Amino acid sequence: MKRSNSRLKASYHWHRRIGVWLCLPIVLVAITGVLLNHSEFFSFDSRLVSTSAILDWYGMEPKSEPIVLRAETNWATSLDGSLYVNGKHIAQQVPLLTGFVDFGSTLVVSSDSHAYLIEKDSLLLIEKLGSESLPSGQIISSSGDESGIHIDTTSGQYRAEKDLVSFVQEERAPLPAAQRSVLNEREYQSVLVDWRGRGLSMTRVLRDIHTGRFFGSIGVFIVDLAGIALLLLAGTGLYNVWKLK
C-alpha cells in the first residue's frame, strides 16, 4: 500500500512538473496544429507574411541581380522571376526580359516565352500571351514603332498591331538586343518590399513553428521533447486515474 501510494505521488509529481515545464511548447504545437489542420479554411497558403522581422529572420533576399528595361519613363524589372512594371507586380516565373515597349496607353513586356500586354494607367494586365498566341520559337527581342510591335523569335521576324491580337511574318533586319538598365535605390526598395512579402506564406511559418524549425535546431529538439512530454502526460494521467479507482 505504502509503495503504491508513493508511486502515485511520484506520478502526480511528474505529471505536474512535465505539464508546467513544457506547457509553452505544448500549447504552441497544439495551436499551430489546429490551425494547420484548417489551413484551407483560413486560406493560409495564399496569405503572405509581410512583417519585416519575420522576413529578415528567414533571410528573404533575392538570389540574383534584377534585370531592368526602360521605355520612356516606364521601367520593367524581373527580380528572381517576379515581373514588376513601374513598381507593380505583374506576373511570376518571368526570369528573363527581352523587350519593353511603351505604346502610349499600353505597355508590352516580352520574356523569352511570353508577352505581357499591360494597361499603362492602371498597370492592370490586359493579357498574358503564351505559345498559343505568339509566333513559334523563343522570343529573342521585341520593339515597337508606328507600324506596331515587332518580335524576333528563333523562327523568324514578326509584327503585330499594338493590341497583339495576331502576328504576321515580315522581312527586315533583326532587332538589336534590349538595352539593360539598373534600378535606382527607391525603385529597388519598392520592388524588394513587395518581392519579400510574396515569398512567405502563413502555412510555411505555422508549419515551421509547429515543428520547431522556426527556432532552429534547438526548437526542433524542444518540440521533440514536447512530443515525448505529451506521451508521458498521457501515461502518467492514465496511471493516476487508474490508481484512484
Next chain:
Amino acid sequence: MPSLAWCDKVYQEPAEFINEVFAGAPPKAAMLPIIGERRKVAAEILDHRPSSLRTRYWKVGNRSAWVLEEIGKTKPITAGIVVENGQIDDIRVLIYRESHGGEVRHSFFTQQFTGAALDQEKRLTETIDGISGATLSVYAMRKLAALALYFDREVKENEEK
C-alpha cells in the same frame, strides 16, 4: 524549352493543344473582354479578381477552346479546356508548376469533367471528386472548368445579339 528554370512540367504546349483540338486547322483567335458584369461573375467563380482584362479563345460552330491559368497552391496551373454545346468536352493540364498535386493531370481525374455544364449558381453540374494531397490543384481545375463554361456562354450570348 524556354523559361523552364522552375519545376515546370510541360505536358503539352498550349499551341499544340489548340492545333489538336481543331485537327490542325485552328480558327483565328478571338477576344473576350473581362470587364463590367462579366468581370464580377468571373471573380465569383475564381474567388478572386481575374488576373487579366481579356482572354483569347478559338471557336468553330458550337465548339470553343480556352487556355486558362489559375494558381494551385502557390504557382499557376495552365489548363486547356474544350467546351462543346455548353458542356465540357475535354480538360487537360498543359503546364504544371507545383512540386506536389500533379495527379490532376491524369485521366482518372479529368474524365470527371466530361459533360459538366454550369448551373444557375455558376457551379459545375457534375460532382468532381478530390484527390488527397492535391486539394488546391483540384479546386483550381474546378474553377477553370467553370470559368471556361461561363466564358463560352458569354461568347454565345454575344453572337446571338
